Amino acid sequence: MKYADILQNKEVLEYYERGSAILDALGYTDHSVVHTKLVAKKAADILEAFQYSPEEIELAQIAGFMHDIGNAVNRHHHAEYGALLANEILKETDLSISDRVRIVSAIANHDESDGVAADPIAAALIIADKTDVRRNRVRAKDPILFDVHDRVNHAVTATKLRCGYEEKRITLYLTVDEEICTMYEYLDIFLNRMTMCSHAARIFQATFSLKVNGQKVL
Ligand SMILES: [Fe+2]
Numbered sequence: 001m002k003y004a005d006i007l008q009n010k011e012v013l014e015y016y017e018r019g020s021a022i023l024d025a026l027g028y029t030d031h032s033v034v035h036t037k038l039v040a041k042k043a044a045d046i047l048e049a050f051q052y053s054p055e056e057i058e059l060a061q062i063a064g065f066m067h068d069i070g071n072a073v074n075r076h077h078h079a080e081y082g083a084l085l086a087n088e089i090l091k092e093t094d095l096s097i098s099d100r101v102r103i104v105s106a107i108a109n110h111d112e113s114d115g116v117a118a119d120p121i122a123a124a125l126i127i128a129d130k131t132d133v134r135r136n137r138v139r140a141k142d143p144i145l146f147d148v149h150d151r152v153n154h155a156v157t158a159t160k161l162r163c164g165y166e167e168k169r170i171t172l173y174l175t176v177d178e179e180i181c182t183m184y185e186y187l188d189i190f191l192n193r194m195t196m197c198s199h200a201a202r203i204f205q206a207t208f209s210l211k212v213n214g215q216k217v218l
């Protein structure tokens with residue numbers, strides 16, 4: 001099974017439609033296929049930068065695209081629910097048991113509440129997911145309805161993730177409009193996610209850095 005096949009999988013797409021309706025009702029930022037395709041792409045870029053094989057890159061793309069399907073069950077524990085749903089879907093494919101379990105385990109461990117990176121696929125998924133901060137993730141149209149997550153995402157006008165194989169460093173560059181959100185607010189929301197990225201980067205023997213408006217923050 002290839003990444004292109006899972007992009008067309010009717011069950012996965014149905015989970016995202018349902019999950020998006022639930023998160024819309026909860027007032028969350030975008031967790032649709034726009035987010036998950038971006039995560040798949042970034043996870044692949046990370047593994048490519050650290051010279052992993054095309055086979056492992058493909059597994060990270062599949063995990064990246066499927067990682068948030070659990071939102072269709074419940075936001076709470078969505079990583080674990082998503083892993084079990086993904087397992088059912090992937091059992092019907094020609095993936096080996098070991099590849100399937102690697103994907104399922106990466107999905108189950110992507111949430112900052114209790115997840116951990118134990119291999120390069122899980123690490124790439126975590127870093128790709130936690131660094132998806134951008135203005136167009138905000139779904140509320142009226143700024144009066146913005147919560148702090150919306151305001152922080154709305155304040156980020158440019159995002160770039162750079163992986164340096166030689167210098168063993170992964171850097172997230174953000175341009176933040178500090179008129180909209182202060183660095184205190186940003187760190188209040190994102191510090192645990194950045195800490196998770198920093199732990200995940202160790203899988204690549206790399207350091208994770210955060211630069212905001214040209215200044216090194218972490
Ligand atoms: Fe998630």
Ligand SMILES: [Fe+2]
Pocket residue numbers: 031035039067068129
């Ligand atoms: Fe996500």
